[in-house]
Amino acid sequence: MLITEDLCIKILDKCPDIKQLKKIHCRLIIDGNLVSASHIALKLMKAYSECRQIAVTRQLFDEFPQKDVVFFNVMIRSYVNNEFYEKALRMYRNMFKFNINPDHFTVPQVLKACSVSENLWVGLQTHVAVLKKGLHSNLYVGNGLITMYGKCNRLLEGRQVFDEMPSRDIVSWNAMVAAYAQNRMFEDALEICKTMMQCSTSKPNAGTMASLSPALTTSTSSTNVMFMKEMFMNHARESLISWNVMIAVYVNNSMPKDAVNLYQQMENYGIDPDSITVASILPACGDLSALLLGRKIHSYVKTKRLLPNLTVENALIDMYAKCGSLNEARKVFDEMPTRDVVSWTSMVSAYGMTGDGETAITVFSNMQNSGIAPDSISFVPVLSACSHAGLLNQGKHFFKLMTEEYNIIPRLEHLACMVDLLGRSGRINEAYDFIKKMKTKPNDRIWGALLSACKVHSNMEIGLVAADHLFELVPEQAGYYVLLSNIYAKAGRFKDVTNIRSIMKSKGVKKEPGVSNVELNNQVHSFLAGDQSHPQSKQIYQELEVLVGKMRDFGYVPEVDSALHDIEDEDKGNHLAVHSEKLAIVFVIINTKAFTPIRITKNLRVCEDCHIAAKLISKIVEREIILRDTNRFHHFKNGICSCGDYW
Incomplete structure (x- = not known):
């Protein structure tokens, strides 16, 4: 049966699967010259690209004798969509060898390739070509330039493009917000968004929420969180992306109760959570010991067949561990088809927090035996586990293993664990000597660990040294005044207790309410x-x-x-x-x-x-x-x- 041109186009437009596509292609070759028609060849190229058969797409491109700008555009887009960004840029350069000028469809794809690969040099060349060809007023070209400059850390150029655009759409604003946020210029990102909210033509949407999330999830400003909440309530509530971002904002700004309340509102609105929602809300459940909600979410994950998913499974382990349900955490861990270093580290931390140092050490050793090398983060919970369980020799062994066998330079977290380990074991002088020999300047956590040990073991002399350093480093931190006060109280020096209270009052230091x-x-x-x-x-x-x-x-x-x-x-x-x-x-x-x-x-x-x-x-x-x-x-x-x- 001879395949007609109309039938061929109709089938190819429906994005056939690879088997059907190959049959159509074979039929076209057998039936005659229809495959040599440019519009059919282009349809085939697009279809193969969507099936991720980029080699066949390139073969069709090479075999077509008379290529115009449309062929190059399709080939460049195919490379970009399949994440072959360098090949897309090489194809762009080949256009000039064929004396074919790029148009307003070419440039956005080239700029996208430059953005992802952070190829500023080609991006700058493309911008020059844009100006020469008069394409700078094109909306899509302008949006692509802003994104490219943002990804390449050239905020001034990106802002200039934005300011000079004759018209902007929601993508333009989101691109500028994302550019600032990606470069950690969070206040500028928020200012752009606030200006956008006052604009009559463009209003924030789910894309804006996603673009702003790096700014808000790392910010501790209550004003910024309230602004994000206002935008969420007024402009982007209907989108799952918006719910996910807002939940993440609450979780990362230590507002787990708000995150849980928002998640429950989301359920009431009939919006189904996805794996991103689940991975975001489970830490909040852990922070609140909301085990029943955590179990309910776990059941939902099973029902919706969101597993296996490494991120979700790791979040489940962490949630159960923080809720004190070690058996359920271990069950998730044991049922995982694959585990990464985060999975193992979470399990080590789970046992360590409950004081089961021996099992924490066993899990850590099993991780090594499984072929997964521990990283610097992995050593923190195993050192902490040794500290909480009073396993002094084992803790020293792991510190030596980290520094000598894995060549990991100790960070302040590791050093604080060692001071805590020595201090809890009553080795106050050894802990103090350890601090004095450190190559890194001690922070408040290290001096705080020493002060806590001094309180437990009634070492007034070194306790005062630690307190002096703490009051210099964090004069507003009430907890350390409390520790010193307790040391004095334990020694019966109540006059000094009164003095500490007076100092706290004069400095306006207030204890955080429990x-x-x-x-x-x-x-x-x-x-x-x-x-x-x-x-x-x-x-x-x-x-x-x-x-x-x-x-x-x-x-x-x-x-x-x-x-x-x-x-x-x-x-x-x-x-x-x-x-x-x-x-x-x-x-x-x-x-x-x-x-x-x-x-x-x-x-x-x-x-x-x-x-x-x-x-x-x-x-x-x-x-x-x-x-x-x-x-x-x-x-x-x-x-x-x-x-x-x-x-």
């Missing part, structure tokens, strides 16, 4: 010390009073030393009784069935009094309490904590 989060029925509840804003506050305080009475029967006496720096009220025992952890624990007790585990996340280190109280409560109510503070996990069960009172 916040404890707990999840119930897919909703996260937050508590502050002495908080009475919760609808169940009356019932919580009544139950807490009963519990404190039972705790006293077990010999509980409030650990008031840790409160001396903190309050004016002399009734420190009563103040400690209403710390946020205790309120959160009681809230779960009165709202769940017996034996239900209690999971809490706190933004600060758990105080000694709350640690003692949690141990007693776990015994009294016969419940496991999983509390994650800024340092580690505490698994309280039957009056014992997994940390062995070593935190």
